[in-house]
Amino acid sequence: MKILIISDSHGLQEELGVIKEAHRDDIDLMIHCGDSELPFNHESLKGFVVVKGNCDFDNNFPNEVEQEVNGYKLLATHGHLFHVKNSLMTLSYRADEIGAQIVCFGHSHIAGSERIADKLFINPGSISMPRGRKDPTYCILEVYKKELHVVFYNKDHTELKDLSQKYSM
Template sequence: MKVLIMSDSHGLTKEIEEIKNRHKDEVSLMLHCGDSELSHESLELASLTVVKGNCDFGADFPNDVICDINGSTLYLTHGHLYQVKSTLLNLKYRALEVGARFVCYGHSHIANAEMIDGMIFINPGSIRLPVLRRQKTYAILEVENSIANVTFFEVNGTIVEDLSQQFSL
């Protein structure tokens, strides 16, 4: 199963559409980790599972979503409610509460994938305002058997090799 993950688009529309169209035939699920700054009725967000970020004022999105992917739990949130800019500990505790194997979040605009206590934490970065690198990024999580691949892409579809990782489950 493949899952498209993007975050922190901060008002972009054309880029969201391009990313969706590029991968629509290969992914089973498309996620937006918040701060789209678009309305709930926005056509660009159609077909995406979206959570509310700290810049999504008045948006009618949930703070978090729990999904099933291949029998494992994926937890989706923006991250601002868990202080992810300073620590992942609070988010880890929430992920443990819901039994998550995969945790997708944004807020910091820092692209990263790491395993913490058997859970894979994925921040796709930002497709508008990246932090700590120049590439504007999103990610695809592919889960097959006991392997999880997280591949990062620039907005134009170029793979970012130095961020992409493989994890054993």
Template structure:
């Protein structure tokens, strides 16, 4: 199973379509909000999208759950869970929803960590990155034995890969 995760594209369209075209082998495409696009925009078609603090209207949900077989993916933008200061609120929401993976954005800062058996992923931003300076997105690969995060720099390729063994 492969999941492409991006966030905070802030109005970009060609880039979203190029990323999707480059990764046609992916099973699920996720956008963690602040697309600033209309629900019907062709650039966002095929992505499962949540609403960010810069998205107006009610076209996208505030959060969503994605069933990935043995894993449950919780997606939100992060502004409603104060992710710029702590992941605690988000962790409790993940536990409440029995999520094993959480994807969020908002801070424009690439990061991931395992906490109490839950993998938290912030793919950074493909438009306005804060740290690192590279415009990033993530492809999460889930196997029987591990979760593998492939970090991509938009327009260039893989920056690095991180392995997380599955807990028994």
């Protein structure tokens, strides 16, 4: 199963469509981790599971979403309610509460993935205002039975090998 994960697009519309189109034949699920700054029913968000970020004002967005993916439970949230700019501890506690092994979040605009104990944390970065690097980023999570691959891309859909990782679970 392949999951496209985007966050912090901050009003971008065309870019969301371009990314969806670039991967349309490869993706089983699309997640937007908040701060789209678009209305809930906006055409650019069609096909995405979207959560509410601190810059989203449409109350139709949920604060978090749970998904089952190939036997793993995935939690998607923006991260601001869990103070992810300070630590992943509060978010890790929430993942424990619901039994999530994969946690997707945004808010910091910093792309990266990290396995901590039995959980994989993924921040796709930002496709509009990246921090920590020049390139806007998003990622695709490839979920296999015992292995998870997180592949990061720039706006030209080129893999960023310095960020991409494989994890055994």
